[in-house]
Amino acid sequence: MTSIDSAGPVVRRALAGAVPLIVPVTLLAAGVVLFLGAAEQRILILFMINLIAVVATGLYVGNSGVTSFGHVGFMGLGAYASALLTLPPAVKATMLPNLPGWLAAAQFGFAESLVVAALAVGLFALVIGIPVARLSGSAASITSLGLLIIIHSVLNGAKDITRGSQTFFGVERLTTVPVLLACVAIAILVARLFRDSTAGLELRASREDELAARAMGVDVARRRLAAWVLSAMLMAVAGGLLAHVLGAFSPKKFFFVDTFAILAMLIIGGPASVSGAVIGTFTITLITEFARRFEEGPVLPQLGLPQAFGLTQIVLGLGILLIMYRRPGGLFGLAEIDDWLFRQPIPVATAPLPAEAAPADAALTADRVTKRFAGLVALDAVDLSVRPGEIVGLIGPNGSGKTTLINALSGVVPATSGTVRIDGRDIAGLPSHRVARLGIGRSFQNIRLFKDLTVLENVIVAVTGSGRGRAGGAVAERAMAALAELGVDGLAGRRAGQLAYGEQRRVEIARALAMRPRYLLLDEPAAGMNPAESEALMRLLDDLRRRTGLGLLLVEHDLKLVMRLCDRVVVLNKGQVIAAGVPDQVQADPAVVEAYIGRRAARKPAALAAAV
Ligand SMILES: Nc1ncnc2c1ncn2[C@@H]1O[C@H](COP(=O)(O)OP(=O)(O)OP(=O)(O)O)[C@@H](O)[C@H]1O
Numbered sequence: 001m002t003s004i005d006s007a008g009p010v011v012r013r014a015l016a017g018a019v020p021l022i023v024p025v026t027l028l029a030a031g032v033v034l035f036l037g038a039a040e041q042r043i044l045i046l047f048m049i050n051l052i053a054v055v056a057t058g059l060y061v062g063n064s065g066v067t068s069f070g071h072v073g074f075m076g077l078g079a080y081a082s083a084l085l086t087l088p089p090a091v092k093a094t095m096l097p098n099l100p101g102w103l104a105a106a107q108f109g110f111a112e113s114l115v116v117a118a119l120a121v122g123l124f125a126l127v128i129g130i131p132v133a134r135l136s137g138s139a140a141s142i143t144s145l146g147l148l149i150i151i152h153s154v155l156n157g158a159k160d161i162t163r164g165s166q167t168f169f170g171v172e173r174l175t176t177v178p179v180l181l182a183c184v185a186i187a188i189l190v191a192r193l194f195r196d197s198t199a200g201l202e203l204r205a206s207r208e209d210e211l212a213a214r215a216m217g218v219d220v221a222r223r224r225l226a227a228w229v230l231s232a233m234l235m236a237v238a239g240g241l242l243a244h245v246l247g248a249f250s251p252k253k254f255f256f257v258d259t260f261a262i263l264a265m266l267i268i269g270g271p272a273s274v275s276g277a278v279i280g281t282f283t284i285t286l287i288t289e290f291a292r293r294f295e296e297g298p299v300l301p302q303l304g305l306p307q308a309f310g311l312t313q314i315v316l317g318l319g320i321l322l323i324m325y326r327r328p329g330g331l332f333g334l335a336e337i338d339d340w341l342f343r344q345p346i347p348v349a350t351a352p353l354p355a356e357a358a359p360a361d362a363a364l365t366a367d368r369v370t371k372r373f374a375g376l377v378a379l380d381a382v383d384l385s386v387r388p389g390e391i392v393g394l395i396g397p398n399g400s401g402k403t404t405l406i407n408a409l410s411g412v413v414p415a416t417s418g419t420v421r422i423d424g425r426d427i428a429g430l431p432s433h434r435v436a437r438l439g440i441g442r443s444f445q446n447i448r449l450f451k452d453l454t455v456l457e458n459v460i461v462a463v464t465g466s467g468r469g470r471a472g473g474a475v476a477e478r479a480m481a482a483l484a485e486l487g488v489d490g491l492a493g494r495r496a497g498q499l500a501y502g503e504q505r506r507v508e509i510a511r512a513l514a515m516r517p518r519y520l521l522l523d524e525p526a527a528g529m530n531p532a533e534s535e536a537l538m539r540l541l542d543d544l545r546r547r548t549g550l551g552l553l554l555v556e557h558d559l560k561l562v563m564r565l566c567d568r569v570v571v572l573n574k575g576q577v578i579a580a581g582v583p584d585q586v587q588a589d590p591a592v593v594e595a596y597i598g599r600r601a602a603r604k605p606a607a608l609a610a611a612v
Helices: 004-035 038-064 071-086 089-095 101-105 110-132 137-157 177-196 198-208 210-215 220-246 256-269 274-296 311-326 337-341 402-409 432-437 455-465 473-485 501-513 531-548 559-565 583-587 590-597 607-611
Strands: 364-373 376-386 391-395 417-422 440-442 519-523 551-555 568-573 576-581
Touching (some): 004 177, 004 337, 038 177, 038 198, 038 274, 071 137, 110 137, 177 220, 256 274, 256 311, 274 311, 364 402, 376 402, 376 551, 402 519, 402 551, 501 519, 568 583, 576 590
Parallel strands (some): 391 568, 440 519
Antiparallel strands (some): 568 576
């Protein structure tokens, strides 16, 4: 997950977040074991198993933003696998006479059975996860629901192995409180390590904005797959532990009711937070037990009320409703307990961004690039080139195709025909994260920061996504250098969504710069800035390209700025290049004047000059 030079800070951060969660759970367990009876101990055991399952589900759901209905299926597979592995061969011979020979003869210790179950389920999740990880949003959620139903059907259908819908029994009750505590600690630590690792941060960025994460070089599908497999493995462990508590179970134990319960615990706590998973599980367990006792206990008859069947579910439902009404993001929201307990250190930029030598023939080129959206030709055989150290202005009236060209150059939309080359490499067929890694940084017309991440985290994603480093100390310093370049390093600890518009624009440019791209494509970077701010930004970009040899493609509506700053200007109109050349030449071109000001004004040659 992390390279050696950067593992230290990630492990430290994960420990700072995990230990304050593990300690209270341990104290709670010790208190129940020492001072309460068997009934409370059973509640404690089920609470801890649920806790592992909720933390495991949150590892995928919280980081990726994709709600999975399939994770309880992994739990079921883990339960059957671990139970089959610990059952003595003699019992298996009578209970499951048609079991395959190797499985009939296998007998493992409890801990080994959990490890083998986790590995087997992990492998299964890997195979299933390869297509699932390419999906996002509701498509991924519905697929996971299908997976739950398939696993349920297979468990019911594989009678020779699972006894089908009949109860699978005879499983020794080996799950103890100390074993559970160890597993809870491992689950919380793994979840925090993943969250704080490069993969976790990049996945959280994609949860906020998948397109922008890809533009930073993040391989979203790969990151999702890692979370999916890891969480499936932890679910298998939870299933194995549950099997050895219950002793007897059937496939219906691992279906909709438990899926709902686990998702409810996760959502109540705050799905994007490991601390939230712990608090959510605790809260729901508490509400459920309180309501159950109220329902079954002496209170209702004393009030002259009959026992209300289903009161527990009603109270639980109302409790969830109330919490969601008061705190829609869950009790913890996006926060982690260590955000409150410890101040996160903000590193200092140690050195400015270094310059990189470009090959002599380096260039970003579009060669007769055409883009059609159904019947609409947004780009029509467009030619354009940007060389290192050069600023090229891309102008044109609204709807002329400027953003579409930036999207085609950065691989966000594939060209219908024509060729885009980055330093000679044809990008046809490459996904946008691979194009980004070839040296293309970009900003967006509608700012696309990862709003719920901090400014520093936004920029770290660009450093790691583009392959310039992995999460940890040195990367944070590199990110700070990019922020300092734009004068926004003072905002590093703030959430990006809380910043003023102009600040967000600067952070977005810093984020693109942190990729150390060879070419930077800026789509109206000064929009929303006042004249002084936009002037300062342009001076900064000019200085940057001189110092670092960066090639800049600048889409900007302020023609005065464009004409003053750019070495060359390309003018688009209705998807076609109508003029290209040095600013003076373009400014005097009648076709440009006509496109901007209209046919009548075009008869007056000085019209555009007056306009700028
Ligand atoms: N994803 C899409 N699907 C369909 N049509 C699109 C899509 N993206 C852009 N277009 C169309 O392509 C044309 C060019 O749009 P584009 O956004 O590239 O223009 P622009 O020059 O950037 O405009 P503006 O200056 O207003 O940002 C427009 O007619 C637009 O409606």
